Amino acid sequence: MLTVKAAKALNPKSTKYEHMDPDNPGFGVAVSPNGKKSFIYRYRVGGRGGKLRRLSLGSVDSTALKQARNDYLAAKRQLEGGIDPLEAKVEARRQEEQELTFKALAEKYLAQHAVHKRTGAEDERILNHDVLPRWGKLKAKAIRKRDVVALLDKILERGATTQANRTFACVRKVFNWAAEKDLVESSPCVGIKAPSKEKSNDRVLTDDEIRALWNLPGLSSKMLAALRLQLLLAQRIGEIVGMRWDEIDTTAKLWTLPAERAKNGMVHTIPLTTAALDIVEAQRPVNGEQQAAPAVSGSANPSAVDTTEDEQEPYVFPARSGAMAHLRVDSVGTALTRALQAAGIAHFTAHDLRRTAATRISGSGTSREVLRQILNHVDRSVTARYDRHRYDAEKRQALDAWATQLEAILRGQ
Numbered sequence: 272m273l274t275v276k277a278a279k280a281l282n283p284k285s286t287k288y289e290h291m292d293p294d295n296p297g298f299g300v301a302v303s304p305n306g307k308k309s310f311i312y313r314y315r316v317g318g319r320g321g322k323l324r325r326l327s328l329g330s331v332d333s334t335a336l337k338q339a340r341n342d343y344l345a346a347k348r349q350l351e352g353g354i355d356p357l358e359a360k361v362e363a364r365r366q367e368e369q370e371l372t373f374k375a376l377a378e379k380y381l382a383q384h385a386v387h388k389r390t391g392a393e394d395e396r397i398l399n400h401d402v403l404p405r406w407g408k409l410k411a412k413a414i415r416k417r418d419v420v421a422l423l424d425k426i427l428e429r430g431a432t433t434q435a436n437r438t439f440a441c442v443r444k445v446f447n448w449a450a451e452k453d454l455v456e457s458s459p460c461v462g463i464k465a466p467s468k469e470k471s472n473d474r475v476l477t478d479d480e481i482r483a484l485w486n487l488p489g490l491s492s493k494m495l496a497a498l499r500l501q502l503l504l505a506q507r508i509g510e511i512v513g514m515r516w517d518e519i520d521t522t523a524k525l526w527t528l529p530a531e532r533a534k535n536g537m538v539h540t541i542p543l544t545t546a547a548l549d550i551v552e553a554q555r556p557v558n559g560e561q562q563a564a565p566a567v568s569g570s571a572n573p574s575a576v577d578t579t580e581d582e583q584e585p586y587v588f589p590a591r592s593g594a595m596a597h598l599r600v601d602s603v604g605t606a607l608t609r610a611l612q613a614a615g616i617a618h619f620t621a622h623d624l625r626r627t628a629a630t631r632i633s634g635s636g637t638s639r640e641v642l643r644q645i646l647n648h649v650d651r652s653v654t655a656r657y658d659r660h661r662y663d664a665e666k667r668q669a670l671d672a673w674a675t676q677l678e679a680i681l682r683g684q
Contacts, residue, residue: 273299275336281308289313298343300331308332310339312346316355326357371454373414374407379454380445389536397441400601401426401434411449416459423466430608432467434601439465474623475630478680480616484624485681489610493588494603496550501621503547503674505628505645507534508621512598514551514587524548525663528647539647542667544674554587631676637669645669 273292281290283306291299297313310328315321326346328339346356371379377398385391405422406414419442426435439460446458476484485499501511510528518527528539543551586597603621611618625646633642644662 273336278308278310278331278336295340295343297347298340301325301327310334310336310343312343312356314347314350314356316350324355324357326360365453371411372407373409373411374403376411376449376454377403377445380448384448389534393437394441394444396599396601397434397438398445401438402442412455414459416461416463419459419463427466435466439463474619474626476619476623476627480619481627481677481680482683483614483616487607487610487614487616489613490606493554493598494606496554497588497598497603498607498621498624500547500550502624502628503544503550503677504541504670505625505632505673506541506647507625508603509600510534512588512600512603514597515585516587517585519543519551519587521548521552526551533647535647535649537647537649540661540663540666541645542663542670544667544670546674546678547670551587556584556592628673632669632673635669635672635676637672638665641665641669 272294273290278290278300281300281302283302283304285304287301287303289299289301289311291297291313299311299313301309301311308331310331312326312328313323314326315323328334328342328346349356349359381391381395381398385394388394402422405425406418409418419439422442423435423439426438443458443460446455446460449455450458481502484502487495487498490498497508497511501508504511504526506528510532513532514526518529519525520527524543524545526541526543528541530536530538533539584592584595586595588598590596590598590602600621607621608618629642629646632645633639641662645666
């Protein structure tokens with residue numbers, strides 16, 4: 272009789288082979304050239320002259336011999352009853368997958384597909400924010416077109432037209448992937464158009480709006496500091512709120528955005544102006560408390576800072592003390608919209624701050640190439656493949672000039 276010791280003692284050969292149990296016809300171990308061993312049930316469908324088939328009963332390393340033998344006996348009884356055990360196993364797995372909740376389906380999508388994509392983190396955020404709270408417990412196969420429409424209408428009701436489009440795109444990707452994997456029969460998104468027509472925005476803040484934003488009431492000090500920093504550096508709000516202390520070099524006055532956090536997947540260096548560094552340093556906890564952001568500019572005093580908390584909290588803009596998570600982009604956007612409405616100021620978004628900074632920097636005479644480097648836009652030209660100059664000095668000069676101009680605006684000059 273096959274024993275555990277005997278199964279584990281089997282050595283691989285140049286070709287795959289099978290060691291059968293003489294006391295249990297059809298039960299044995301398949302050994303691959305790479306050393307992988309699996310319990311199997313070898314049988315024929317249709318009698319002695321029928322097709323030879325093999326049913327895997329689990330890995331020798333992770334499956335108990337007793338369990339494998341019990342599964343073998345159960346499969347043998349199926350065969351004696353006229354049922355092909357391999358086809359029965361495939362059908363059982365298919366039925367199990369068809370009973371997936373949307374939450375389980377989303378987890379499979381994120382773990383098996385989205386994790387390899389640049390947009391994986393954003394897909395996860397969208398699913399957690401708007402989709403799973405409504406659909407998490409529903410059977411994925413039971414979701415219909417009307418459910419998708421209702422989900423998008425709910426997002427549109429709060430005025431988040433762009434978010435509705437992003438959510439629709441994400442849900443469509445999940446169901447298209449699931450249909451390809453035969454986890455659902457078809458996608459309920461077929462025949463549905465994007466809920467809102469997007470258009471290119473050209474919103475650039477005026478001097479008065481910049482001054483209003485700089486001291487906008489109704490925002491937490493961290494959110495206001497993040498928005499000020501975005502206006503100073505012209506970077507994406509997602510990159511700003513996700514800033515980590517280990518990305519900041521205070522001596523060189525440089526912020527290095529790693530490739531995994533950059534939209535284009537490339538390392539990006541951003542020179543920190545004095546005003547920008549002041550804002551960053553003001554976020555360092557002192558005795559567990561966050562400092563207030565400087566009004567315009569000022570001198571930070573790193574020597575007076577207790578860095579114990581910094582070593583524990585990786586983010587410059589944590590969601591809350593001890594959370595080990597940073598501010599969320601959608602939270603900043605929602606808070607900004609509410610604060611502008613309360614203050615009676617015409618609506619603008621965090622991305623409009625990036626556009627405003629880029630427009631002002633360009634208007635001061637900065638070249639398009641230096642501006643492109645600041646914004647970290649991809650240059651796909653042949654020349655760019657050879658030009659590896661980082662333009663740090665040019666970027667610093669342009670950002671310093673913009674910081675000086677911004678300070679004049681804030682002083683009403």
